[in-house]
Amino acid sequence: MPVIAQLLTAALLVCLSFAARAEKLRIVTEPWAPYVYEENGQPRGLDYETTAIVFQRLGIEVQWQFLPWKRCLAMLDQGLADGALDIFHSNERDATLLYPSEPLSQVEFVMFYANARPHPFNTLEDLRGLTIGTSPGYLYSQDFRESTLFTREPAPTHEANFGKLARGRIDLLITDRRVGQTLLDSLNLRDQISESPTVISRESQFLAVRRNAGMDLLVQRFGAELKRFKREPAYAQLSARYGAAPAKDQTLVPAQAREEKTVEQQESSAQ
Known part of the structure; x- marks a missing residue:
């Protein structure tokens, strides 16, 4: 089986695994407008909306939780969250977290x-x-x-x-x-x-997930789909809505x- 087909199959199995357990991917983040925040009880922001679109395309449902950043990191360490939105890469976290090849923002x-x-x-x-x-x-x-x-x-x-x-x-x-x-x-x-x-x-901001079974394949698919989306007019419009480059x-x-x-x-x- 070609490598691409293997990756697609594995990513599909990850998606089906979440669905079979009736679970959502648990993502934590801190309000960090204009990248991610809540407005009238609804999540908003450039990185949140980008991530939500990518996960929708991958068929993954997400449960979002907004918390102080130290609490977000603690939940990752304790296994109470599957991933964190808008986290920087550090070598110290490579042992526990997986990062896509494509960042969300700078x-x-x-x-x-x-x-x-x-x-x-x-x-x-x-x-x-x-x-x-x-x-x-x-x-x-x-x-x-x-x-x-x-x-x-x-x-x-x-x-x-x-x-x-x-x-x-x-x-x-x-x-x-x-x-x-x-x-x-x-x-x-x-x-x-x-x-x-x-x-x-x-610094670059990423969506990072814990090193659990199948997550490496999910991260590969997320990075590829994110890169694809960022080349589309829809992403340019989304980015413009949240402000021009500094x-x-x-x-x-x-x-x-x-x-x-x-x-x-x-x-x-x-x-």
């Missing part, structure tokens, strides 16, 4: 600052002595998370982080550019908080390469 971590208290920077050295708001359970770039130059202070939600920044309880906060811009509008903070142009790191900017220059002002740092980090 994120750019940047800093946001209060207009009344700007803190311009080009390197991590420029953040010395500051307090940076972070999100619990998120794994940022290695340089950022291991630096002793500044303090990292987690907040329970992204909204809480922006509230702390507006009230002067932190000096800066780090989050994805598009997520931050979405929150500035939803929290009516656009006149108080701005985005720094320096990109701390860039504008060009400067990228963080590591302290050890400070003199190389044009070097673009591509770091390995995981959510």
Whole structure:
């Protein structure tokens, strides 16, 4: 039997296996607009809708659960969830998680600052002595998370982080550019908080599933169908609905390469 036919047959058996057990694939995620969020009780977002379309084409029913990110990771570790949406790849998770070859989206971590208290920077050295708001359970770039130059202070939600920044309880906060811009509008903070142009790191977001029987074949099919869908006009329309690509900017220059002002740092980090 040709390899393609074998993969199709195996993927079909995975789908039938879920149906036979009257089970849905259990996917957990954290609200992360505009990629995935809830609106009037209904899931929305670029990555959610893309994933839902791909699973529909594969004949897989999904049970979605929105939780704080640390809880999502705990459910994966405990086997209470089959997969997570919008997770970064990390070598440490390869032993327990499977990732498709095709990512769902790209994120750019940047800093946001209060207009009344700007803190311009080009390197991590420029953040010395500051307090940076972070999100619990998120794994940022290695340089950022291991630096002793500044303090990292987690907040329970992204909204809480922006509230702390507006009230002067932190000096800066780090989050994805598009997520931050979405929150500035939803929290009516656009006149108080701005985005720094320096990109701390860039990462790909994936749907990842636990290493269970048959999941490797499901991941292969998911990646292939996702890649196919992203070439269709429907995906272009979906992407446009959730905002255009970010504008060009400067990228963080590591302290050890400070003199190389044009070097673009591509770091390995995981959510």
